Ligand SMILES: Nc1ncnc2c1ncn2[C@@H]1O[C@H](COP(=O)(O)OP(=O)(O)O)[C@@H](O)[C@H]1O
Ligand SMILES: C[C@@](O)(CCOP(=O)(O)O)CC(=O)O
């Protein structure tokens with residue numbers, strides 16, 4: 617039996633980092649996906665191992681089921697649908713498995729993804745021999761939530777093959793999970809994100825699991841209904857960085873300057889709340905035109921970017937993109953963890969109109 621699952625990446629419109637410290641953030645899913653294919657071995661395969669294929673990286677890993685049994689003696693098929701906590705023993709076992717892989721230095725950042733894979737797989741399916749393959753349309757480590765989409769897609773494929781999520785696996789084509797099943801996928805994916813990110817807020821896995829646009833605060837998600845469409849240009853600076861290290865850096869700054877950072881996080885909270893209000897306001901009760909709304913959003917993006925700078929997560933390449941877009945009077949902000957990665961630029965309706973005029 618083969619199961620394929622996919623989960624989208626995301627952009628954070630406002631509130632990254634501050635959301636880890638309890639502020640509101642707004643995020644939307646994007647149509648770039650991570651895909652996973654899961655195939656349990658049959659007796660005729662004669663395969664007594666768990667195989668992981670990371671197609672984009674050209675990396676294949678394999679672990680014998682006897683080795684997994686020895687290292688994860690407590691792993692059996694879960695009795696409860698809820699994820700267990702990541703134990704110190706599991707962390708040590710995974711570390712020893714990763715050390716044995718000899719991952720090339722240039723690709724060492726993949727190790728945290730492989731760790732999350734090993735934990736999710738063994739916690740849900742124990743030592744069952746299988747082959748699991750991944751491909752992704754998302755650039756890794758660029759702020760578009762590849763880590764969360766990796767965890768959500770994997771959790772979805774693994775749970776689809778359990779009694780906790782009863783999908784009709786004989787049916788061909790894509791099937792959508794129900795809200796209750798998504799809740800479960802999201803909980804497991806969050807545990808995977810913890811292994812990759814250290815201290816995630818949960819916004820990335822939530823928007824990847826449920827899609828559309830959400831606001832998020834202190835672990836609670838609100839589905840939003842945006843009543844205006846926004847066109848965002850995404851520029852990838854191609855400067856690699858690691859979310860875990862950037863999140864830890866902001867936490868250290870917060871420890872050094874708790875009062876000042878509390879003001880920064882409060883300001884971000886207000887920005888995200890105002891953005892959510894603008895996006896959700898209905899045409900019938902609007903006093904503002906689309907252009908006026910866009911101008912407000914541009915200002916909020918600029919303020920959010922300034923606050924991200926004060927958290928220490930901008931980068932010279934991000935500043936270059938900001939300066940370049942500003943020449944055309946366009947507002948930009950980093951998205952995701954920053955330190956490189958991607959920048960968002962709002963393309964207002966008037967600009968789109970000018971571009972259309974040019975192209976005819
Ligand atoms: N397709 C994938 N295969 C293996 N690991 C992945 C994959 N996608 C993401 N990851 C893991 O997530 C990490 C990137 O996550 P992160 O630093 O949070 O950046 P982002 O989530 O913005 O892409 C990678 O270094 C890797 O460990
Ligand atoms: C910085 C943060 O707000 C978002 C990180 O997103 P990404 O991994 O850079 O795509 C962290 C989090 O909310 O868990």
Ligand SMILES: [Mg+2]
Pocket residue numbers: 761762763764813820859
């Ligand atoms: Mg991430």
